[in-house]
Amino acid sequence: MEDRILCAGVPSCPAGLHLRVHVYQSNNRPALSLICADDFMPYVDLTSNLPGQQLADDEVFVAAWNVPDDVLAALLETDLFVPVRTLVTGFARGPVWKIQSAELLDWIADARADAAADASASA
Template sequence: MDRIYGAGLASYPAGVLLRASVYSTNLRAAFSLVCADDGMPYGALSVNVPDADLAEDEILASAAWNLPADLKTVLLGTGKFVQTGRSNQVGLGRGEIWRIADPDLLSQVAAARVVARRSRPVRRAAALA
């Protein structure tokens, strides 16, 4: 995980670490942030809105109330994400739709999807007597 520095971080100057995973309900990409110095949760970069129209390599970035705007600016500045110019309603705010541009992050998400699919219970039709 890359350390990301930004103004106004709770763990400043240590920064935050970006963690990739997937939402269990629909296997969309999910990103959270943890403090780099102590591993404590910092916040969620992505939110899961099931009816949002997203491609496999896109996330719905949390609305401004969830993460400081300067941190989101720093995250975009890493080149790991690209704004698409689209947005979606998230609670009382609007979340921007970002494309995941970093091959390593895309690989982490793909691996998380494989693990999540393997851990899902297999549904089988009951045999009729």
């Protein structure tokens, strides 16, 4: 998954994007970001953390205001995600996507395990 190029050929990033997975320290939710495939520079944070909102372990709140529409559409075409609802909270309004890729869910589980190990080591 890490080396897979997503969204190749979209106008806002013709070379495509790599998906990077981390977890938010406060609640271990998936923190997804996109990296440019041609120069490996950060492109955009795909998700935003809303600690006060209920999300399933396989759901993410998408920072749609921060991501070009062509990239959002291309990401949905990958079948990694499916939109399930829209969340409105405070000043934030955006889609909640369900992660439907077993490979991506495994990668998130690994990131959670790494975060737990790091927390134990620093305690």
